[in-house]
Amino acid sequence: MILLLRLSGIAIFLVLWEIAGRSMGAALLAPPSDVIAELGKLATEAQSRATIWQSLAPAVVGFGISCAIGMPLGAIMGRSKVADALLHPWMSLFVVTSVAAIVPILILMVGTGWWFVVTVVVLSSVWYVVLTTYQGAVRINRRLLDVGRAFGASRVQIFRAVMLPALFPYLLAGARIGLVHAIRSVVLAQLFILTGLGGLLQEAGMDISTARLLALLVVIMGLGLIASHGLGQVAHWLAPWQKTVDERT
Amino acid sequence: MSLRRALPFLSVAAGLALWEGIGRLTPPIVFSPFSATAWQLLHTAALPGAILQSLGTLLTGFLLSAVVALPLGFAMGRVWWVREMFHPIMTGLYAIPPVAFIPFLIVWFGLFVESRIAIVVIMCFFEMLTIASAGAANIDRRLQDVARSFAASRRRTATAVLIPASMPFLFTALRVGLVRAVAGVITGELLLSPANLGKILLDNAARFNTAGILGIVATVALLGLCVQQGLLWLERHVLRWERP
Structure with a gap:
C-alpha cells in the first residue's frame, strides 16, 4: 500500500x-520521454562521461580534507569549553557565509585550477562536519565518562572506548551532510569557471531544447542520492547497532 | 566566569588582528588588511542601496518559498498519505544542487530579478520543507491525547495544541530558510546578470581590488549572521514558554 x-x-x-x-x-x-532519450545519448558520449567522472574527484578530495579537519575540530570544541568559546563565534559566522560570495576572491588567490574547486568544496562543507561533530561531543553522556574515569582509564583509553563510539553516529551524520554539500559546491564552483559539470550545464543551457539540461540535472540528482544513501548504508554496515541521528542538528 | 564570557569577544578581536597582520604582510592583490577593507566599505557609496535591493529580492523569494514550503511540510508531517506521495519526489529534487537549476532558470525567467527571486525560492524551499515536516511528525503524541481525552473539537485541538506545539520548529524552519535565502541572493547576483551586492563584488574583482571584495564578503557574512541572530532573538521573545 x-x-x-x-x-x-x-x-x-x-x-x-x-x-x-x-x-x-x-x-x-x-517532457520526461525526451529527457530519458537524452540520458541514453549522454551515457554513450565518452567525453561527457569522462567529464562527469572527473568532476567527482575534487568533491571526494575536498570532502576528505573537510572530514580530516572538521571531525577533530568539532570534537575538541565539544569537549573543551575554552576551545568552544574561542572558535564558536567564527564557526557560526562561517557557516552562514555563502561560499558563492567567497568565490571571486578565491579565484584571485588560487586561480581557477583543480585546487580551486577543492578549496570551494572544503570551505562549504567543513563547517557542517565541525558543527555536527560538535553536537555529538557536547551530548556525550557524562556518566559514561565518569565510569571510564572511575575505572582509572587513561585519557587515550577514554577517548577510544567511550568517546569515539558515542561520537560515531554524529561523525557519520556530519559526513553525510558534508558530502551533500561537497557535491553541491562542486557544481557551484564549476559553474563559476565553466568546467566539468558546470561547463556541461552551461553548454546545455544554450541548447534549443531543455532535454539535455534536464538529463544533466537527473544525473546530478542520481549522484547526490547515491552519495547520501551510500554513506547511510556504509554507516549501517559498520555499526548496525547505532541509531542514525537526525541530520538537522 | 567573566573571563569565559569575554573569550568569544577576545577571539573575534584576535581574529581581526590576525586578518590585519596577514593583510599587511601579503601583497594587497592577494589579501588586504581589515582596516583597508573597512575603509573601502565605508567609501562604497552604492552599498546601502545595494543592500536594500538585495534584501528586497531576498524577502520576496523567501516569503514565496515559505508560503508553499511550510504548509506542504506540515501536511507531509501530519498526513501519512501526503508524506508517502511527496517524499520520494522531494528527496530527489532536494538532491539536486540549487545552483544547477540556474541555466534552467535563465531559460524560464531570464537573467534579471525574476530569476534571482527564483533561485532564492529554490535555495530555501527544501530546507524549510524538511524541517517543517520532521517537526510536524514529532509533535508530542501525549499532547494530542490529552486534547482527545478532554473531547476537544478539531478546531480547539488545532488552536490549543497543534499550533503552539508547531511554533518552535516553524521558527527553526524560518531561521534556516532565511540564512539559505541570504546565500541564494548572493549566488543569484553573482551567477545571473550581476546586480546589487554581487555587482559591486564582481566590479571589485575585475579591478583586483581585494579590499573591496573582502568588504562585500564581510557584508554578506554579517547579513547572514544578523538574520540568524535576529530570528533567534525573536524566537526567544515569542516562545517564552519554551525557555528552559
Missing part, C-alpha cells in the same frame, strides 16, 4: 511533467 502510494506520487509527478512538457514545448520544459 505504502509502496503503491510512493510509486503513484512519482507517477503523477511524471505524468504532470509530461503533459506540461508537451504543451509548453521542449524549449521551455522537455
Whole structure:
C-alpha cells in the first residue's frame, strides 16, 4: 500500500511533467520521454562521461580534507569549553557565509585550477562536519565518562572506548551532510569557471531544447542520492547497532 | 566566569588582528588588511542601496518559498498519505544542487530579478520543507491525547495544541530558510546578470581590488549572521514558554 502510494506520487509527478512538457514545448520544459532519450545519448558520449567522472574527484578530495579537519575540530570544541568559546563565534559566522560570495576572491588567490574547486568544496562543507561533530561531543553522556574515569582509564583509553563510539553516529551524520554539500559546491564552483559539470550545464543551457539540461540535472540528482544513501548504508554496515541521528542538528 | 564570557569577544578581536597582520604582510592583490577593507566599505557609496535591493529580492523569494514550503511540510508531517506521495519526489529534487537549476532558470525567467527571486525560492524551499515536516511528525503524541481525552473539537485541538506545539520548529524552519535565502541572493547576483551586492563584488574583482571584495564578503557574512541572530532573538521573545 505504502509502496503503491510512493510509486503513484512519482507517477503523477511524471505524468504532470509530461503533459506540461508537451504543451509548453521542449524549449521551455522537455517532457520526461525526451529527457530519458537524452540520458541514453549522454551515457554513450565518452567525453561527457569522462567529464562527469572527473568532476567527482575534487568533491571526494575536498570532502576528505573537510572530514580530516572538521571531525577533530568539532570534537575538541565539544569537549573543551575554552576551545568552544574561542572558535564558536567564527564557526557560526562561517557557516552562514555563502561560499558563492567567497568565490571571486578565491579565484584571485588560487586561480581557477583543480585546487580551486577543492578549496570551494572544503570551505562549504567543513563547517557542517565541525558543527555536527560538535553536537555529538557536547551530548556525550557524562556518566559514561565518569565510569571510564572511575575505572582509572587513561585519557587515550577514554577517548577510544567511550568517546569515539558515542561520537560515531554524529561523525557519520556530519559526513553525510558534508558530502551533500561537497557535491553541491562542486557544481557551484564549476559553474563559476565553466568546467566539468558546470561547463556541461552551461553548454546545455544554450541548447534549443531543455532535454539535455534536464538529463544533466537527473544525473546530478542520481549522484547526490547515491552519495547520501551510500554513506547511510556504509554507516549501517559498520555499526548496525547505532541509531542514525537526525541530520538537522 | 567573566573571563569565559569575554573569550568569544577576545577571539573575534584576535581574529581581526590576525586578518590585519596577514593583510599587511601579503601583497594587497592577494589579501588586504581589515582596516583597508573597512575603509573601502565605508567609501562604497552604492552599498546601502545595494543592500536594500538585495534584501528586497531576498524577502520576496523567501516569503514565496515559505508560503508553499511550510504548509506542504506540515501536511507531509501530519498526513501519512501526503508524506508517502511527496517524499520520494522531494528527496530527489532536494538532491539536486540549487545552483544547477540556474541555466534552467535563465531559460524560464531570464537573467534579471525574476530569476534571482527564483533561485532564492529554490535555495530555501527544501530546507524549510524538511524541517517543517520532521517537526510536524514529532509533535508530542501525549499532547494530542490529552486534547482527545478532554473531547476537544478539531478546531480547539488545532488552536490549543497543534499550533503552539508547531511554533518552535516553524521558527527553526524560518531561521534556516532565511540564512539559505541570504546565500541564494548572493549566488543569484553573482551567477545571473550581476546586480546589487554581487555587482559591486564582481566590479571589485575585475579591478583586483581585494579590499573591496573582502568588504562585500564581510557584508554578506554579517547579513547572514544578523538574520540568524535576529530570528533567534525573536524566537526567544515569542516562545517564552519554551525557555528552559
